[in-house]
Amino acid sequence: MITTADFQTSIAVNSTxxxxxxxxxxxxxxxxxxxxxxxxxxxxxxxxxxxxxxxxFQVTEFAQNxxxxxxxxxxxxxxxxxxxxxxGTTMRxxxxxxxxxxxxxxxxxxxVPALECFEGCSQGWQHxxxxxxxxxxxxxxxxxxxxxxxxxxTVPSSAAEAFESxxxxxxxxxxxxxxxxxxxxxxxxxxxxDRHMSKCQIVEISLGQRIVWEVTDSCLQWLDNxxxxxxxxxxxxxxxxxxxVLLTMTHKGIEPTSECFTACRNGWEYFVSxxxxxxxxxxxxxxGLPQSTGKSNE
Numbered sequence: 180m181i182t183t184a185d186f187q188t189s190i191a192v193n194s195t196x197x198x199x200x201x202x203x204x205x206x207x208x209x210x211x212x213x214x215x216x217x218x219x220x221x222x223x224x225x226x227x228x229x230x231x232x233x234x235x236f237q238v239t240e241f242a243q244n245x246x247x248x249x250x251x252x253x254x255x256x257x258x259x260x261x262x263x264x265x266x267g268t269t270m271r272x273x274x275x276x277x278x279x280x281x282x283x284x285x286x287x288x289x290x291v292p293a294l295e296c297f298e299g300c301s302q303g304w305q306h307x308x309x310x311x312x313x314x315x316x317x318x319x320x321x322x323x324x325x326x327x328x329x330x331x332x333t334v335p336s337s338a339a340e341a342f343e344s345x346x347x348x349x350x351x352x353x354x355x356x357x358x359x360x361x362x363x364x365x366x367x368x369x370x371x372x373d374r375h376m377s378k379c380q381i382v383e384i385s386l387g388q389r390i391v392w393e394v395t396d397s398c399l400q401w402l403d404n405x406x407x408x409x410x411x412x413x414x415x416x417x418x419x420x421x422x423x424v425l426l427t428m429t430h431k432g433i434e435p436t437s438e439c440f441t442a443c444r445n446g447w448e449y450f451v452s453x454x455x456x457x458x459x460x461x462x463x464x465x466x467g468l469p470q471s472t473g474k475s476n477e
Contacts, residue, residue, distance in 0.1 A: 185289065188304060190308060192280060195281055196274045198281070198316060199274050199281040199283055204218045206227065208321045209307060209312040211228065212325055231429045233255045235254065236250065245274060246273050248271045249271075250267075254266050261295060287300070327429050327432075328440060329429040330444075335423045338419050342386065345415050346360050350464045351458045355370035362384065363383065366379065374399070376399075387417060388416070391412055391415075403438060408439075411431060412432060426459075
């Protein structure tokens with residue numbers, strides 16, 4: 180049931196209800212390009228991400244050209260004290276025709292003033308709906324947030340075991356490792372011969388949940404911009420699931436426009452989904468360049 184306490188915003192656009200309905204479903208064109216899954220049909224599930232922030236939705240209402248509801252089944256909002264504050268809330272869109280214009284009413288059921296994120300999330304929704312979705316409907320192009328490089332893997336493990344394995348960098352990333360990688364303030368260097376050097380400092384740790392490495396210096400010889408990693412962050416998020424954990428690595432600052440994006444995405448896929456996952460589940464990772472090609476660019 181909608182109450183006046185729930186966040187609500189609306190837009191009136193020079194368009195049809197059919198086109199407005201279709202635009203809402205195209206989440207990657209107005210909210211964030213970092214989306215996985217399907218937004219169409221009751222029961223469909225999708226995940227949106229903003230760097231290390233993630234929200235899992237299930238479509239619970241899909242009335243063609245009339246209404247759409249998304250239930251938040253899980254979320255990770257690291258900038259809040261309650262990092263699961265959206266879980267159990269519902270985002271609902273109602274579309275109707277008023278005075279020959281399409282009217283979209285958006286209500287975030289459960290997003291109430293008492294919540295920690297109310298002010299910031301309200302401002303975010305105002306932009307994404309009032310500016311970006313409106314532009315998509317009326318002009319054909321929204322203003323979604325860009326895609327950050329990330330890799331996710333689910334492993335049968337405890338959060339504590341996954342956390343401890345991440346810190347054992349030389350056992351899953353590169354044996355050419357110097358320094359310490361266990362506590363805030365620790366610094367370490369990773370090398371792959373003369374192809375790659377990255378110096379990292381640990382700037383944040385939440386035991387069993389989150390680790391942030393800041394790349395303070397880098398030299399990637401195979402790039403024109405050899406210091407492209409410098410100033411980026413490598414963010415680890417560990418989320419408990421039933422009998423497993425969801426491990427997500429986000430390389431904040433490496434986007435599709437980055438020179439290394441494709442090669443770095445392939446490299447991280449190998450090191451996170453294969454090498455680190457094996458270290459967690461089998462006790463032995465596969466650090467160093469993959470034997471099959473010898474050309475990983477991580």
